[in-house]
Every structure is written in structure tokens, then in C-alpha cells.
Amino acid sequence: MPASPPDDVPVAFADPAYREAVIDLLAVIAYGEITAFERLAEDAKLAPTLEDKVALAAMATAELDKVGPLRDRITELGGEPFAAMAPFRSAVDLFHAHTAPADWPEGLVKAYVGDGLANDFYREIAAYLDPDTRDLVVSSVDTAGNAAFVVEKVREAIAADHRLGGRLALWGRRLMGEALTQAQRVAAERDALTALLAGGVDRPGLDLAAIGRMFTRLTERHAERMAELGLDS
Known part of the structure; x- marks a missing residue:
């Protein structure tokens, strides 16, 4: 059970359910960054040139650098970072087990399209968070430098x-x-994340129509990324 957050956090955190949801969200993003680091470092072995290997290793390092601020914020909110990440390990690891790239091009597409889809989803959720958490989430999923x-x-x-x-x-x-x-699967297993999208007294929420529009935007952005790579979606 997370401890109470300090007194200087936003009023939204007076709601224990909101605090739990934010800790969950930051934890799943943090674990995603850790696995992204591991995967990119492993994919670097497939790189055809030394220059490509170094470039992918630099991308991996950038992912790992994002974990620290997320971990610190979870601690500030009264959570234990690694315990908070634990419930998400199975789902995230299963995704990577099912999508292991066979070669260098597949690894690059996964780094761009797969990570991009997850990051778009987190940005959508960030719109319904308090400003400080929103800014942290947006900065944590910024991969523009890799594009x-x-x-x-x-x-x-x-x-x-x-x-x-x-x-x-x-x-x-x-x-x-x-x-x-x-x-x-993650949303079904973590009620706090589902409730987060419903909003609260000081935050807007999503109705079914808004959720539909959100997934339409995610699909459209995916198609845009595929087109940028020269691929059909």
C-alpha cells in the first residue's frame, strides 16, 4: 500500500484512486523504458555497420536515461518504484516475446512503429492528468530524435x-x-488505469465516443508512421 504523498503535490492526489492510477501509469512507462533499453541494445547486434551499432546503442542509452525521473516521481508520490513496475512485467515481456525481430529492418520498424504506438497512447492519457504528471509523461515518451x-x-x-x-x-x-x-490486457488487470480515463471532480474524463475518437487518432498516427517508412498500413 503506497504511503501518503507529500503535502506539496497537486490537489488531485488527495484522491487515493488517482494517486494509485498515476503510480501505475508511471510504473508501466518506466518498465517500458527499461525493456526498450534492453531490446535496442540487443538489436544493435544485428546492425550491419559499426556506425549503425553505435547509433542504436545511443538510442538505448537515451531510453534508460528516462527511467530516473519516473522512478523519482513514483517515490515522491509514496510508491516503491520497482514494486510498482512488477504487475506490468508479464504483459510487457509477453509483447516483446511475441514480436522479437528476425533481422535488422524488423528491429528498426519495431523501434519506430511499436514504440510509437505505445507512446501515442500515453500522450493521449496524459491529457487527463495534472500538469506536472502530464509534462513528465510527455517528456518520457518523446522519441523525436530517433525518427x-x-x-x-x-x-x-x-x-x-x-x-x-x-x-x-x-x-x-x-x-x-x-x-x-x-x-x-493491462487495462483489464489494473482497475486504477481504467478509472483514470473516467476523470474526477477536478479533471475531465472520456466517454465512449471520446474513447472511439482516441483510438481513431492512434490508428491514423500509426498509418502516418508506416507511410513515413515507405510502407502500407
């Missing part, structure tokens, strides 16, 4: 082998399906 490198390398790979495009398009669809499946 140019990944897009360039995937387009180069497709140009060198036109048959690759079809396989990577199917891979992108699979990534989206697996990500949505695991997101639904």
Missing part, C-alpha cells in the same frame, strides 16, 4: 530490396495488433 535515423535506414533497406517492403508492412500490422492486445 530521422530509423526512417532513413528502413527506406534504404527497401530501396536495396523491393521485396522487403511487403514483409515489413505485414510486420507493422502485427506490431499494432500485439500492442493493442497487451494494452487491453
Whole structure:
């Protein structure tokens, strides 16, 4: 059971359910960053050149650097960071087990499309949080610096082998399906996260129509990312 947060946190945290939901959200993002670090470091072994290996290793390091502020915020709210991450390990690990890339291009597409879908979802949720938490979430899922490198390398790979495009398009669809499946599983198992979207006395919430519009935006952004890579969605 998390301890009470300090007195200087926003009024929203007077609601224990909101505090629990925020700790859950920060914990799942933090564990996602840890696994992103591990995965990118592992995928670097598939890199065709030393320059590519170093670039992917730098991306991995950037993911790990984001864990510290998330961990500190969980502690500030009275939670224990690693205990808070524990409930999400199974779902996140299962996603990565089901989407292990077979080669360098698949690893790049996963880093761009798979992570991008999760990050878009967290940004959507962030709109319903207190300002400090919202800013932390948005900064934690910012991967704009990786976009140019990944897009360039995937387009180069497709140009060198036109048959690759079809396989990577199917891979992108699979990534989206697996990500949505695991997101639904996490939401079903963690009532606090589901309640978060319902809002509170000092925060707006989502009705069914708004949830539908949110998933439409997620789908559209996924299609945009696939197009940026030169792939059909």
C-alpha cells in the first residue's frame, strides 16, 4: 500500500484512486523504458555497420536515461518504484516475446512503429492528468530524435530490396495488433488505469465516443508512421 504523498503535490492526489492510477501509469512507462533499453541494445547486434551499432546503442542509452525521473516521481508520490513496475512485467515481456525481430529492418520498424504506438497512447492519457504528471509523461515518451535515423535506414533497406517492403508492412500490422492486445490486457488487470480515463471532480474524463475518437487518432498516427517508412498500413 503506497504511503501518503507529500503535502506539496497537486490537489488531485488527495484522491487515493488517482494517486494509485498515476503510480501505475508511471510504473508501466518506466518498465517500458527499461525493456526498450534492453531490446535496442540487443538489436544493435544485428546492425550491419559499426556506425549503425553505435547509433542504436545511443538510442538505448537515451531510453534508460528516462527511467530516473519516473522512478523519482513514483517515490515522491509514496510508491516503491520497482514494486510498482512488477504487475506490468508479464504483459510487457509477453509483447516483446511475441514480436522479437528476425533481422535488422524488423528491429528498426519495431523501434519506430511499436514504440510509437505505445507512446501515442500515453500522450493521449496524459491529457487527463495534472500538469506536472502530464509534462513528465510527455517528456518520457518523446522519441523525436530517433525518427530521422530509423526512417532513413528502413527506406534504404527497401530501396536495396523491393521485396522487403511487403514483409515489413505485414510486420507493422502485427506490431499494432500485439500492442493493442497487451494494452487491453493491462487495462483489464489494473482497475486504477481504467478509472483514470473516467476523470474526477477536478479533471475531465472520456466517454465512449471520446474513447472511439482516441483510438481513431492512434490508428491514423500509426498509418502516418508506416507511410513515413515507405510502407502500407
